[in-house]
Amino acid sequence: MQTIDISDSGRIIIEERIYYPENNDVDGMLHNSTTNEKAILKQCTDQKIIDAIEAFEYDVWAVEGNKRSFKNIIYPRIMKQSSTLDENAKYYIFTEIPNFSGPSIHKLSSSLSINGFSIYSRIMAATNLTEALNVIHGYIGKNILSIHPEGIYVNIENGDVYIWIEQWLSECVDPSAVSDFGFSPEWYTRNEKNVTEADLRFFLAYVIFRLLCNDDPFDGSETLLQFPLLTDEAMRLMRADKYGFVLSKNNNCVSEYIGQGLWNKWRNLPTFLRNEIEKSFTTGIENPDERTEISQWVKVMQKLRDCLVYVNGQFRFCDPDVSNKVLFMVIDDYKIPVWPKKAIYWYHVDIPINESKNGIIAGVTSKEGHYYLNNLSGNVWGATLNNTSFWIYPEREIEIVEGMTIQLENGKIIKIENGLVDDPKRTVNVTMQDTMNGPVCDSITDSYDVDEQQDMMKEADADISDPEGKVD
Secondary structure, eight states, X not given: OEEEEEOTTSOEEXXXXXXXXXXXXXXXXXXXXXXXXXXEEEEEOXXXXXXXXXXXXXXXXXXXXXXXXXXXXXXXEEEEEOOOTTSOOEEEEEEEEOOOOSTTEEEHXXXXXXXXXXXXXXXXXXXXXXXXXXXXXXXXXXXXXXXXXXXXXXXXXTOOEEEEOXXXXXXXXXXXXXXXXXOOHHHHHOSOOSOOHHHHHHHHHHHHHHHHHOSOSBOOHHHHHHOTTOOHXXXXXXXXXXSOBTTOOGGGOOOTTSOHHHHXXXXXXXXXXXXXXXXXXXHHHHOGGGSOOHHHHHHHHHHHHHHEEEETTEEEEOOTTSOBSOOEEEEXXXXXXXXXXXXXXXXXHTOOGGGSBTTEEEEEEEETTEEEEEEOSSSOEEEEETTEEEEEOTTOEEEOOTTOEEEOTTSOEEXXXXXXXXXXXXXXXXXXXXXXXXXXXXXXXXXXXXXXXXXXXXXXXXOOSSTTOOOO
């Protein structure tokens, strides 16, 4: 436990850093004029809370604190004020916070309806939240006892996510005081409100659906008839599983109460993502063990990001489960489209992030209708094409040709394959506008014709200094 020194002049010293209260009171916002850092300090007399915060720092931060995704978690620490012999020690909760004063940072639930929250930023927010929850999900029931959606903040410009974890460390004694957002059906009906692993899986699936489809996944005609104004009681009933998933394939139909916008956004999503969401909201309702694990969601979101391609100022999903004419870089069960600015990341090939260039080991460029893979790894790779072998040196590029295999230094293989699948089917060729609140073009074709897209790809920007940007 660290100590805090509070002088008579109001100066607060923590770890040799000097803070001053912004409201002339010890409790509240602190400001470090030298570093411009901000923090919140509040006195705490509840020993149970003190123990929970200290346990989190000891159990979680000590183990997970050096992980890249832990930076998305805003966690508290307990400080003990130096005391004289004739007075009791005072304990404070000290929480360093990022700058929340910018107009782009909002609570998760309120961010969903804000114009300008692009599909790319929404995917990044879902990915960052998934990675942060993957760091802490193993501590469910021990350190993490509840979910507080109102403690999750999103930067709508870049998808950065911050989880204010303090309230998550205590039991939920008053469910009505918790934001009604993403709790599992069984959470509403059971007496014990401490969060479970199944609750967290459901919550993540719910948030991913809300971020990508911008609507609620549950609906029901009886709810609308009994509670036409969708009161809090109606929402609680809907979320307590009185009614099912609004896009269920049961009887080959969906709820008549959804709008065309939701239907289009749902159809736009790649097949593998729709399958995971539907499983969570159908069989996962009856059997919580069937819900997708958090670690699997990490991989699903990585694959979703791989699918997103940028053409002529617009985003499109290139679904690897749909037959098409695009080449793919296949690494185990990852399939990355050969597309300008697409990248191969450290997680694709199982190398440490610090052995890559901002997390990137290779990037795709286009030149005069041909596509090239630039080796950004710092290691020499071996490539084979038509029984001919050659080397790809660092900072050098190779033309991407179907049938080529590239072997990395750790034995991982990149195979260049076409996008044809065994069971071609009617597909949705979608252009996603750069804001979720805009219209969506949903033209169904008998095949995934990308010849026109290939022409547009030639005009795309070939700069791969930071392909797609990194996952922050």
